[in-house]
Amino acid sequence: MVGGAEDSDAAAERTTERHRKAILSRVVFLGGVAVSALLMFWGAWERRWIADDGLIVLRTVRNLLAGNGPVFNTGERVEANTSTAWTYIVYAFSWISQARLEYVVLTIALILSTAAIALAMFGTARLYRGGSFAGGGTLFLMPAGVLVYIAVPPARDFATSGLESCLVIFWIALLWLLLIRWSQAATPSTTSVLILSFTAGMGPLVRPELAILGVASLAMIFLAPGLTWKVRVAMVFVAGIVPVGYQIWRMGYYALPYPNTAVSKDAGGAKWSQGFAYLWNLLGPYLLWLPLVFLFAGAVIAWRGRDKHIGDGVRHTEGSRLTRLRGWLRTQNAVVVFILASGLILGLYSLRVGGDFMHGRVLLPVLFCFLVPVAVIPVRIPDRASWGRNKESSIFLAMAFLWVGTVVWAFFASNTTGMPEGVVIGRSGIVDERAFYVLNTGHAHP
Template sequence: MLIAVLGYLTRWICDDALIFTRIVEQILSGNGPVYSAGERAETSTSALWQWLLALAGFVSGNTDTSAISWMLGLALTAGGFALAVAATRRLHDRPGTWLLPVGVLILLALHPVWQYATSGLETGLNTFWMAACWWLLVRARGNTSGKAITGAALVIGLGPLVRPEQALVAAVFLVALWLLTRPGRRVTLAAAGAAAALPLGYEIFRMGYYGVLVPMPAITKNADASRWARGFTYLTDFADPYLLWIPLVPVTVVLARLLRRTRADRSGLLVTLTPVVAGLLLLGYVLKVGGDYMHARMLLPSLFLVLLPVLVLPRSRTTGVLTLVVVVWAPLCAGLARYREEPAAVRSIDDERAYYQAWTGREYPTDSTDFTPRQRNLQDAVADAVNSGRRVLIYQGPHNEIITAPLRADLPGKAAVLGVYLGTVGMLAPVDVGIVDFWGLSNPIGARFAFPEGKPGHAKPLSNAWLVADYAAPEAPTSPAGNFVFRDEVTPAQVAAARHALNCGDLAEVQRSTREPLTLKRFWANLTGAWHRTQVTIPPDPFEAERKFCGRP
């Protein structure tokens, strides 16, 4: 009840949530899980959240699922908390023993937990899935039937579809499930098949449909990179404002004592260790890749996992002292602790809710209509192009002026619009108008640019040379005196080099994999070439790209 109330009091959605909304609109319009019709790019990181929203939109008859997303996220968060606490109660339940709230109060005291109970992103689904895995593992101690084990494996195996990095957590829970139940060969094979069926099936679909191994944002953010220093900065950015060490140090001591006491109980020790190991592995991955640009968001799942065995604890002298520490800290944290952002040039980590409150001018931005007024000039330009039948590329200049250029004849869509706020721009345009992503989250070219240090997801701007070369008609102006001056000036030589590179080697194959009609032949080519295609990187400089892909000296 508390997390439902606190989540409701801080309800919101972010621009990234509208990315899911746009994809749902395309699915329900019959264009498939894409952001722009005719260009197969997987823009959403959570496949399961995308399809849950599509189902909700289909059932409700509403293609705009922006409001549904925060409500569904809040319901899943509240359900996840209830399920997690129920499982921990079952783990520690002994006749005549009182249970004290410890870990759950730590979670409830943190503002980021309240905020990401909604947001329109997959965090609520993530919370519910982790809680379900925990509940099923605890339940498996007393139910080792083949059906129960197979059903648990099916749910745990959904991890990669919740978020790709949750494959780590799913693997730990699956190993623990097998060690806990020790099923025979037949049940083991059935459980393995159940766990792998949906993720493997979807991965085959992803490779054949999109032509890559991972969602496009993973390529954009270089999810295999190592940026440990930034990762530890991201960790302290979360821990310091809330003085998290005050409750976590004694919780760690109590957890260690709990593990020591359960050494004789093999199953109890295994169950207790599982979410802790999974949480630490997930934390390690987040630190390795450098965290995120959203304050605390990527660390909340790790904290939730590590606290699962101590959400509630049996009353004792030690747990009584710990509970007292948490009870004193929690209201002070909830009431007084606030995140203070440093200048973007210092750490590039944002309080996203505060940002979009300021950007939209709404205390509770919970619908796509709260975002679109800030881009009204773009919306009017798109409507004018569609109504007049002019096939143009539309974007804003350095002073927010509207700039247009003829669209390439071979591109689908009535028009195309460049999106800096990708989700918001997607809400301005009908599904038959293409969206050109400035930051590369849905752009197969920009996503593959060499990765510079900077804000994750915002470090690969699509330069004007590539914009003109890929989307504008040959007669579009390309001189410095022309219209294309949004971020940089562009010369005819740069555009010519970019156009040439787009038709050579691996870069031409990237284009074909996303834009050619999806025949069986194309699906097979995408599937078999997905590994190599995922590794392709593109120099942002058109001349370097031309040399790399076309061999021009």
């Protein structure tokens, strides 16, 4: 009887300890989300402004509000804005609020930029909540990739600016979270699949090149097992109803199958040398390659340190190679590969077209795709009894070192001037547009 009571007390104590660790882990994670979101909000607010291209969006919205249609000049059917979704979101909230357009676009941008950081962290946290990462000690999910993104000055510049950058990263973060949830569900509900499909289908309306992510994610969902043909047909309809409908209308109204910006900026031309110059213009000044190396190493250590005997999602290990491949599509590994491959393809496209004239702008979605899988990284502190020269302690020390290194880099990078030339536009044609207007107008928030 005494032995049984002691065993019962010990079991209760272990349960209490696990519960305490789980609460502590959750509090630290939510605190990290709050701090990261606040940093993004504050950084965007401190560098708030509207770019020239942002003013083009506002002019189009003013014409919409005046009843002249989605045009830049009355009577000229030219689609002057690259992001259809951004134009109509700004229009909708302007019509509802009747507030000054500049305040409307600033409010939307701050909300979307901040929400993107939180969604990315919640999505990545789900990677480390599974049984394969269960173990002794206390698991802390520390903000990492999101800190790298926030630290890069162009990310804070274009969090506002009147352009669609805030909507782009919000859409990527939302798609990431929904895909991770889909990959981990034992049996995804029809509603969740259709919501995911609708979100993916909106990609080309957020920005035309985001069709890469949208189509690839839809193909992954469509080909994965577990869906009836009725649901597959429904998801194709739900995904295509808005973008296909708008495309038909666009070709009839503007007489072009794509925005006019693709014509004016020669989006089909190959300018590789300028593209690589544009890439180094972002990577070089901030030593951006350094935290990417840190986080890649951290991801490898975390992944190799997990329990490989516990699966990461729905997996089919029997049947033909095609059956196994289809089963793999609905795993979190497949989602990680998808987002990284999408970032790589977007990056190659940006390099091919020569980047942009604005410092870092078109590479921000690429950077965000690469950082989303490491938005948070797992740092497991071993129990006191487990300290020593063992695997658990070594992994903790390595992850702690990489996380601290990332935070230190973020502090210095956030205060680095990427283009100290200021108002001088060099031979590359690349300029820090916000700094250019700050110096030329004398206003901190032009």
